[in-house]
Amino acid sequence: xxxxxxxxxxxxxxxxxxxxxxxxxxxxxxxxxxxxxxxxxxxxxxxxxxxxxxxxxxxxxxxxxxxxxxxxxxxxxxxxxxxxxxxxxxxxxxxxxxxxxxxxxxxxxxx
Amino acid sequence: xxxxxxxxxxxxxxxxxxxxxxxxxxxxxxxxxxxxxxxxxxxxxxxxxxxxxxxxxxxxxxxxxxxxxxxxxxxxxxxxxxxxxxxxxxxxxxxxxxxxxxxxxxxxxxxxx
Numbered sequence: 001x002x003x004x005x006x007x008x009x010x011x012x013x014x015x016x017x018x019x020x021x022x023x024x025x026x027x028x029x030x031x032x033x034x035x036x037x038x039x040x041x042x043x044x045x046x047x048x049x050x051x052x053x054x055x056x057x058x059x060x061x062x063x064x065x066x067x068x069x070x071x072x073x074x075x076x077x078x079x080x081x082x083x084x085x086x087x088x089x090x091x092x093x094x095x096x097x098x099x100x101x102x103x104x105x106x107x108x109x110x111x
Numbered sequence: 112x113x114x115x116x117x118x119x120x121x122x123x124x125x126x127x128x129x130x131x132x133x134x135x136x137x138x139x140x141x142x143x144x145x146x147x148x149x150x151x152x153x154x155x156x157x158x159x160x161x162x163x164x165x166x167x168x169x170x171x172x173x174x175x176x177x178x179x180x181x182x183x184x185x186x187x188x189x190x191x192x193x194x195x196x197x198x199x200x201x202x203x204x205x206x207x208x209x210x211x212x213x214x215x216x217x218x219x220x221x222x223x224x
Contacts, residue, residue: 031211033212033213035215040217040218041148041199041201041217041218041220042215042216042217042218043201043203043215044215045212045213045214045215048211048212086153086154088154088213096161097142097144097159097161097167098156098169099156099213101153101154102153103151103153104153
């Protein structure tokens with residue numbers, strides 16, 4: 001199946017700092033999402049972004065589908081940004097409804 | 112807003128018990144999913160359903176079954192719970208067409224003693 005690699009696996013940030021999380025995938029995709037898992041375990045949708053660039057407040061994301069990667073930018077980080085960020089992709093080859101998740105980026109924002 | 116509701120946030124069961132995890136969505140989505148999440152292994156797909164009474168196995172279906180009698184409800188069943196099924200279980204849904212945004216419930220943390 002499709003391989004999804006997220007980097008860096010762990011990141012510690014000072015409040016107010018900016019950061020970039022990366023998601024690499026091994027095949028062409030027709031679906032890519034970024035999620036934030038909060039401390040209680042729920043996955044919150046951040047972006048649905050199979051291609052292009054989107055922004056939502058301090059967060060933005062870019063997917064370059066032809067080069068098989070996506071980036072999630074966090075600007076002016078806050079302690080509430082702490083948690084695990086997941087990238088999930090769906091290959092055009094492996095059938096619908098079979099999203100593959102990366103292992104996540106564990107982010108800790110310290111005050 | 113899409114709402115995916117899982118019936119229990121925390122459950123403790125004994126080995127051999129039958130366990131039901133319920134999930135309800137309110138957006139008339141065709142597709143519903145059950146994942147489990149374990150440290151170091153990430154999210155793994157157990158089963159999904161693309162219509163009422165229709166289901167497909169995911170990557171780790173062994174030891175689980177599912178039921179979808181109504182469009183809004185998708186149940187995960189552990190016929191005889193075992194300690195290696197201690198995990199976080201996550202339900203999700205999305206609309207038809209095989210693409211589109213996936214929405215998750217709050218998760219159910221199951222401990223099997």
